[in-house]
Amino acid sequence: MSHLSGVPRRQFLQGLAALGTVSLIPEFAFTAQAPATQPYRIDTHCHFSSPGFIAEITARKTGQKALMDWTPAMTIEAMDRDGVATSITSTSEPNVWFGDDAAARKLARECNDYAARLMADHPKRFGMFATLPLPDVDGALKEIEYALDTLNADGVCFMTSYEGKYLGDPMFAPVMEELNRRKAIAYTHPFRAACCQNLLPNGWLTGIELSNDTTRTIASLLFSGAVARYSDIRFIWSHGGGSVPFLIGRFGGAARELPNGLIYELQKFYYDTAQIYNPYALAALTKLVPIPHILFGTDYPFNAAETVAKGLRDYDFSASDLHAIERDNAVALFPKYKSV
DSSP, X not given: OOEETTEEHHHHHHHHHHHTOGGGSOTHHHHSOOOSSSOOEEEEEEEOOOHHHHHHHHHTTOOXXXXXXXXXXXXXXXHHHHTEEEEEEEOOTTOSOSSOHHHHHHHHHHHHHHHHHHHHHSTTTEEEEEEOOTTOHHHHHHHHHIIIIISOOSEEEEESEETTEETTSGGGHHHHHHHHHHTOEEEEEOOOOGGGTTSSGGGTTHHHHHHHHHHHHHHHHHHTTHHHHTTTOEEXXXXXXXXXXXXXXXXXXXXXXXXXXXXXXXXXXXXXXXXXXXXXXXXHHHHHSOGGGEEOOOOBTSSOHHHHHHHHHHSSOOHHXXXXXXXXXXXXXXGGGTTO
């Protein structure tokens, strides 16, 4: 028996026939899968592109066609199709700094104003992680103040590294101190590190190397003791924390810098599901990380929410744990989206 929104097809057709409208409904409407509920998922890993950012990556031939073609309308259509109520947007790599601090500040401001307009034009459908013009520390501090105090951003977006320096480096201490003072949320997206972009031909290493850069920056924060010094920053790591769950045995030396121990710090972090929605990666992540610290993330427009959701459904999550990952954990971190 075919169903549409829980109503048997025959009963639905009879109702339409009584209204004289059945001939207006194409047959494919009954074979397509209809959403069972209103959109409810919260996507914490959704990229957007301001016009200036599109111009930069197009001119620099980064190859990120999905970002170049991005539009708000396409994103909302995908969200509605795949059951996403809210997407918290962020700028993808290569971010906004290309050697000129003034230009980076200008582009970061454009990105943040554009993301804020998305929030204003589509209330509760979009949130934002503010783009920072790092490695320009002074510019980043100004943008943190503007984005969090004026634009009401949900947090900030770091890249994993800047000019070969990782987030535990002392040069970033003023930024970390300010975010710690604010008890801010810091989402982090991997960067294509200069050291390792061309180790394999045809860009085959890119996806692997992005995850490795996440691992490097987490290691930097742990081994430097920065996570303990800035204990009120709530870090979100893309792609399940890269290879950290698998390499946990290699992180033991960080414990001497961490008064509460290594596992305590790793379990304080939050981790999104982008690119790790397979049983092998999920097994490692869920062994290390408590369910309340796993967030639904898609990597849109490089991936679809339903693709990620299917991978999560196919894993051995209870219904309550699955709903927590897809929505409840994000609501706990971002209470303003509870009513969405």
